[in-house]
Amino acid sequence: MARVAWxxxxxxxxxxxxxxxxxxxxxxxxxxxxxxxxxxxxxxRILGRPHxxxxxxxxxxxxxxxxxGSYRGDGPLGGxxxxxxxxxxxxxxxxxxxxxxxxxEIGLSAPASDPLTALLSGERERAVRLxxxxxxxxxxxxxxxxxxxxxxxxxxxxxxxxxxNTVKTxxxxxxxxxxxxxxxxxxx
Amino acid sequence: MSRSPFDPSEVDGSLDPRDxxxxxxxxxxxxxxxQAPGNLAxxxxxxxxxxxxxxxxxxxxxxxxxxxxxxxxxxxxxxVLGATLVLAVAGALYAGELARLVRNFSxxxxxxxxxxxxxxxxxxxxxxISPSPSVSPVESESESPEQSGEPSxxxxxxxxxxxxxxxxxxSEDESKSPSPSQTPEETDTTEPTSTST
Numbered sequence: 001m002a003r004v005a006w007x008x009x010x011x012x013x014x015x016x017x018x019x020x021x022x023x024x025x026x027x028x029x030x031x032x033x034x035x036x037x038x039x040x041x042x043x044x045r046i047l048g049r050p051h052x053x054x055x056x057x058x059x060x061x062x063x064x065x066x067x068x069g070s071y072r073g074d075g076p077l078g079g080x081x082x083x084x085x086x087x088x089x090x091x092x093x094x095x096x097x098x099x100x101x102x103x104x105e106i107g108l109s110a111p112a113s114d115p116l117t118a119l120l121s122g123e124r125e126r127a128v129r130l131x132x133x134x135x136x137x138x139x140x141x142x143x144x145x146x147x148x149x150x151x152x153x154x155x156x157x158x159x160x161x162x163x164x165n166t167v168k169t170x171x172x173x174x175x176x177x178x179x180x181x182x183x184x185x186x187x188x
Numbered sequence: 189m190s191r192s193p194f195d196p197s198e199v200d201g202s203l204d205p206r207d208x209x210x211x212x213x214x215x216x217x218x219x220x221x222x223q224a225p226g227n228l229a230x231x232x233x234x235x236x237x238x239x240x241x242x243x244x245x246x247x248x249x250x251x252x253x254x255x256x257x258x259x260x261x262x263x264x265x266x267x268v269l270g271a272t273l274v275l276a277v278a279g280a281l282y283a284g285e286l287a288r289l290v291r292n293f294s295x296x297x298x299x300x301x302x303x304x305x306x307x308x309x310x311x312x313x314x315x316x317i318s319p320s321p322s323v324s325p326v327e328s329e330s331e332s333p334e335q336s337g338e339p340s341x342x343x344x345x346x347x348x349x350x351x352x353x354x355x356x357x358x359s360e361d362e363s364k365s366p367s368p369s370q371t372p373e374e375t376d377t378t379e380p381t382s383t384s385t
Contacts, residue, residue: 020242021241021242021243021244023241025233025236028233028236029229029232029233032228032232032233033229036224036229036232037223039224040224040225040228041224045217054228054231057224057228058228058231058232058235061232061235061236062232062235062236065236065239065242066239066242067242068242069242124212125216125219128212128216129216132213143213146194147194147214147216147217148217150192150217152192152198153198153199168199168200171198171199172199172202172203175203175207175210176209178209178212178213179207179209182208182209182212183208
């Protein structure tokens, strides 16, 4: 049985969105406050830089606000938002990788007393990020939504409009490819 | 651990619980912060304040302004919509033309009105023919008062004569009539003549 993520808490998102579409921006603020932790965390896990993650999370919410009329209400709003955010974060990551790496990523984990340990830990985190970012679609999206966005497979299926079994297959194949990529990274 | 740790049973148990990729991802997920920046909601709302109220449905998709990093997004949307409309119209026209060609082809190869006539008229000559050779000509005369009391020989002759009759109307039937006495074509040609006579 699939574990249910916290995003799946049944709230009548459709009615909240309708309220926003009727011009009530305070309702949108409550939606932002409800989802901001998950969205920011997913962006941080993808990008590895708090400042970038904050920018991308903010832009994702604005993008979601603009496109709110296209939300059909057939799944939790958190999944819909998370899909926008992860896509935007990967897009930003691609732009960043295209540009020169002037500002190296910092490690997300707590600073270690030993500099060598901190360095190794940071390298390992970077390897995971790059391995996930290097996956082909749709595997990358499913892996990111499940592990970085912490959505349940049901929520991913609803958010992406794919059958649940297809999502399971994508996740399994994504993990297989990730295993091979991470093995190469570790060996290198 | 992350807030909703991965369970291999989610993918129907086909994964090893100690899968190294899952372990790496789970370990990585635990280290990212669980707290959003304090002013994120304020920043979002100040950015949203400059935005118009979002629209619903298809208009939301069309009218949504492109994001900063995608200046050609609206152009791409309109292009996609236009291309879809053009394709739909072209597809409808092509389908109509194809249907017309198929209809013409089927009409040219097999004449449609004749089979309906043959089915309705075929039994009557065969019934009148079959008793005539077996039974004496007297019976056949008495049985068919409508056909001017002609004997069975006349009845058997009429189909073959009639096969030669349609030749002025269609050359295809003439080529078919000398060929073996196939029931469909021959009866096709016989019936119009029998009805006309």
